Amino acid sequence: MTINNLKELQLKSKLGKLLKIPVIGPILKLMIILEVIVLFPYILNIFFYGVIYPIPYHRQMWSLLLSTFVFEQTLRAAIPILLTAMGGTFNERAGVINIGLEGIMLVGAWVGVYTAIITGDPWFAALMAMIAGGILGLIHGILSITFKAEQITVGVAINLFALGLVKVLSELVWQAQYSPQLDPEYKFQRLYLLKKPILGNILKYFTFSNYYTVPVIGPFLMKLPDIVTALSNQHILILIALGLIPILHILLFKTSIGLRIRVIGENPQAAATAGIAVKRYQFFAVILSGVLAGLGGATLSIGNNSSFKENMIGGRGFIAIAALIFGNWTIIGAATASLFFGLFIALNINFNSAVDHFYVPKPFIQMIPYLATIFALSGFIGKSRPPKSIGKPYDPSED
Amino acid sequence: MKKQTLTLFLTMLMIVSWLGMANSVSSVNINQTTMKVAIVYSTGGVGDQSFNAAALRGIQAAQATYGSNLEVVQACDVACDYPDITAAIESYGSDSTIDLVIGIGFSAGDGIIAASTANPSMKFMIIDSEVDAANVAAINFKEQEGSFLVGAMAGMVTSSKKLGFLGGLDIPLINRFGAGYEHGARYMDRDISVTVEYSPNPDNPWGDLDGGALVAESMIQSGIDIIYAAAGGTGIGVFNAVAEQNAAQTENQYYGIGVDSDQDHISPGNVLASMIKKVDVAVEGNIVDLMESTWSAGIVRLGLADNGVDISPMTYTPTEKNAEYNSTHTRWEVIEGLKQQIINGAITVAEDFSEVDSLLPAVPGASSSESDDGRIPYPAFYAFLSFIALVSIIRIKKRN
Numbered sequence: 001m002t003i004n005n006l007k008e009l010q011l012k013s014k015l016g017k018l019l020k021i022p023v024i025g026p027i028l029k030l031m032i033i034l035e036v037i038v039l040f041p042y043i044l045n046i047f048f049y050g051v052i053y054p055i056p057y058h059r060q061m062w063s064l065l066l067s068t069f070v071f072e073q074t075l076r077a078a079i080p081i082l083l084t085a086m087g088g089t090f091n092e093r094a095g096v097i098n099i100g101l102e103g104i105m106l107v108g109a110w111v112g113v114y115t116a117i118i119t120g121d122p123w124f125a126a127l128m129a130m131i132a133g134g135i136l137g138l139i140h141g142i143l144s145i146t147f148k149a150e151q152i153t154v155g156v157a158i159n160l161f162a163l164g165l166v167k168v169l170s171e172l173v174w175q176a177q178y179s180p181q182l183d184p185e186y187k188f189q190r191l192y193l194l195k196k197p198i199l200g201n202i203l204k205y206f207t208f209s210n211y212y213t214v215p216v217i218g219p220f221l222m223k224l225p226d227i228v229t230a231l232s233n234q235h236i237l238i239l240i241a242l243g244l245i246p247i248l249h250i251l252l253f254k255t256s257i258g259l260r261i262r263v264i265g266e267n268p269q270a271a272a273t274a275g276i277a278v279k280r281y282q283f284f285a286v287i288l289s290g291v292l293a294g295l296g297g298a299t300l301s302i303g304n305n306s307s308f309k310e311n312m313i314g315g316r317g318f319i320a321i322a323a324l325i326f327g328n329w330t331i332i333g334a335a336t337a338s339l340f341f342g343l344f345i346a347l348n349i350n351f352n353s354a355v356d357h358f359y360v361p362k363p364f365i366q367m368i369p370y371l372a373t374i375f376a377l378s379g380f381i382g383k384s385r386p387p388k389s390i391g392k393p394y395d396p397s398e399d
Numbered sequence: 400m401k402k403q404t405l406t407l408f409l410t411m412l413m414i415v416s417w418l419g420m421a422n423s424v425s426s427v428n429i430n431q432t433t434m435k436v437a438i439v440y441s442t443g444g445v446g447d448q449s450f451n452a453a454a455l456r457g458i459q460a461a462q463a464t465y466g467s468n469l470e471v472v473q474a475c476d477v478a479c480d481y482p483d484i485t486a487a488i489e490s491y492g493s494d495s496t497i498d499l500v501i502g503i504g505f506s507a508g509d510g511i512i513a514a515s516t517a518n519p520s521m522k523f524m525i526i527d528s529e530v531d532a533a534n535v536a537a538i539n540f541k542e543q544e545g546s547f548l549v550g551a552m553a554g555m556v557t558s559s560k561k562l563g564f565l566g567g568l569d570i571p572l573i574n575r576f577g578a579g580y581e582h583g584a585r586y587m588d589r590d591i592s593v594t595v596e597y598s599p600n601p602d603n604p605w606g607d608l609d610g611g612a613l614v615a616e617s618m619i620q621s622g623i624d625i626i627y628a629a630a631g632g633t634g635i636g637v638f639n640a641v642a643e644q645n646a647a648q649t650e651n652q653y654y655g656i657g658v659d660s661d662q663d664h665i666s667p668g669n670v671l672a673s674m675i676k677k678v679d680v681a682v683e684g685n686i687v688d689l690m691e692s693t694w695s696a697g698i699v700r701l702g703l704a705d706n707g708v709d710i711s712p713m714t715y716t717p718t719e720k721n722a723e724y725n726s727t728h729t730r731w732e733v734i735e736g737l738k739q740q741i742i743n744g745a746i747t748v749a750e751d752f753s754e755v756d757s758l759l760p761a762v763p764g765a766s767s768s769e770s771d772d773g774r775i776p777y778p779a780f781y782a783f784l785s786f787i788a789l790v791s792i793i794r795i796k797k798r799n
Contacts, residue, residue, distance in 0.1 A: 049774070050772075050774040051774060051775045051780045052773045052775065069617070069620055073616065076609075076613065080609075171477065176446040177446050177448075178632060178635060181635075181638065181642060181666045184643065184646035189643070189647070304609050304612060305609055305636055305639045306639045307608065307635055311606035311607075312608040312632070314602065314603035315602060345599065345600075345613070349610075349613050349614050349617050352596065353594060356773055357772065357773035362597065362601050363601050366600070366601070
C-alpha cells in the first residue's frame, strides 16, 4: 500500500471527515498528537517497569501536558533552537547547507557573556553576539559560495573552529572552562509582567486564572495552560523570538526577497537568467542565519542562564537542523518543530515527579522527537521535500 | 713480581669498586633520589576549577616539599579529549624514566588499565576509579560522608522541609552523594523529603547549563528550597536558576549546594555550602608515599577520618552557618559534632538510597506499609489483551 492510498483511506474514514471540520478539526488533530505523545511513554514503561493502570496514568500525564509550568519551560527550552532553526531555514532555502550552526551558537553564547561582563548591558551583548554570528556566517559564505567549497565540510570546519576558539578565549580571559556568574542586572531578567503596575492590570484580563471562578468555563479553563501568564514570566528575548516568527515568515514567503531566495534554492541558473544576483542573496541568507544562530546562543547564555560553559550548547545546533527538516523547510514548520522538541525537553524534566510508577530512562524519552524526525524524513508523516539545488555550489559557468 | 703487582692492582680495584658501590648505596639511603612523576589531567584541563585544579594544587604542594628531587611532567593541562588521555597515559606508562603515572577521574580508567597490564613494573595511581591491579593505587572517596554533612546543614537551614538532589547520571558513584545527602538531612529532621532528579540530557550530563537551570526551576516550583547538584557544570545551571529566583523575589531564600571543590565563590550568597573532595590531599599523599618508599597498590577509600572529604567553610553564608540550632549549639557546632561522630564510627552513612531508611534511628509508631506498585496484575492484563484480540477478530470476520 503506498502512502497516497493510505491518505485516501484516511480521508474517507469517519475520523478523516471529522478532521476536516473547521474549528474542531485542528483541535482534534492536536489532541490525537498529544495522545500519541502520552501513549508512547506508556508503552515504553511496560518494558522498563510493567503494565501500570492506564487511567491514573492518563490523568496525570494530561494534566502535566496541559500545565502552565510545562508550557513555560517548553518555551524556555525551545527558543534557542527556534531562533537557530528559523535562520537555518533561510540558509537552506537559498541552497546552502549550514552544519556549522552549533559552532555559531557556541560563539554567540561566549560573546554574549563576555560582552555582558565587560559592559553590563545585555542589549549590547545580544547585539555583539548577533554580529559575531553574522561574521561566522560570512566566513561560511565566503568559503562555500565564493570559493565553492563543499558545504558540509565548511560547516564541520566552522564547528571545530568555534569549539577551539571558545576554549582558547575562555582560558585567556577567565583562566577556566567556564565564565563567572553574571550579575542579575547584566542579563535579560524575567519580566513578570503581571506584577508591573499598569500593564499587569491590563494583562490580568487576558489570563485564564482571572476566570477560574466563572461558573461554566472556569473549571474548563483551569485544565488548560495559562498562556498569558506563561508568556509574561519569560525574559524579553523569548518574546522577541516569538515575534520574529511571523516577520520571518512574511519575509520568506510574502516578499520579493523571499521569493528570490526560494527560487535560488530550487534552480540558481534559472534565477540568474531572470536577472537575480544569486550570490548576493545567498550571502544575505547565510549571514541572516548566522545572526539568528548567534542570538540563539546568547539566549542560552545571557537569557536562560547567566554564565558560559564550553559544552553548554550540547547539540542544540544539530537539533535546530533536525527541526527545520522536520518543519519541511518552512518558518512556521521549523518553529512548530522546535516547540515540539522543547516540549520533550520540558516533559523529560517533569515526568518523574509528576507521574507515578514511571521508570523509563531519560534517553528513551529524549529520542522520541528524533524518531519523529526520522519518520518525517522517510515520508510517514506528511511529505518532506528539500530545496532542489541544496548543497550544490552555484557556478555561473555551468548551464 | 709482575704477576704479584697485577694481582695487587686488581684486588685494590675490586676493593675500591666495592667501596664505591657501598658508597652509592648508602647515598640512596641518606639523600632521596630524584623521582619523576607524570600526571595526566581529566577532560576539563587545569582550568576546570574542580578536580584538575585540585590535582594541580596537590602536585604544587609536593613540589614545594621536595623541590628539585621531584620532577613532574604533565599532559592534558589544557583541555583534551578522552582518546588523548588514554594515549598520554600509555606513552608515559611505557617510559622507563618515569616512576609514577597519575590519572585523574574515571576518564583515565581505560588508559590506566591498559598501561598497567602492559607495564607491570611501573607504578600507577588513579583518582575516582576502582581499578584493581597489583601496580595501581586506586584512590576513591567516601563521598557519602561529606554529603552527609552538607545534607545535615541543608536539613537545618530548609524552611519548606523539601530538598532536591540533582545527579549527573544514575550510577552508584553519584548515588553515594545523594544517599549521604538524604541521610544527613533526615538525620536532622525525619520529616524532610528529598526529591532525586538526574541530568535531563544524558549525552551531556556534566555540562548542560540550561538543563540544570530547568530542573532547578521545576524543583523550586514544587516547593523545594535547597538543591544539591552533583552534576559538574550542570550544577552551575542550578546556581544560575537559584540566583535568578533570589533576585526576583524576597519572600523565600533558595540555595544551591556545590560539589567536588569549594564552589561557594561561583555565586556568592546563593551557594549554601560545598561538599569538598580533597583530590589535592590524595595526590600529594600518594607522591609523599612514593618519595618515602611507602607506596603501595590497592583500592583506598578516603573518608572524613582520612581528611579525604569535607564540608566547605561556608565563607559567603556566615549568617546561616552561625545561626543557633538550639539554645546551646550553633549550626556549625552541630556539624562539627556530626563530623566527630562519623570519624568515631558512631554514625555509618548510607551508600545508596535504599539504605537510608534502615540506617536512620527507628521511629516508634511509624508504619512502614508498602503502597501498591501501580502495576496491573498480569492475569487482568492478559484478559484485556485477549478481549481486544477477540473484538478485532469478530470485526474482521464481519467485514468479510
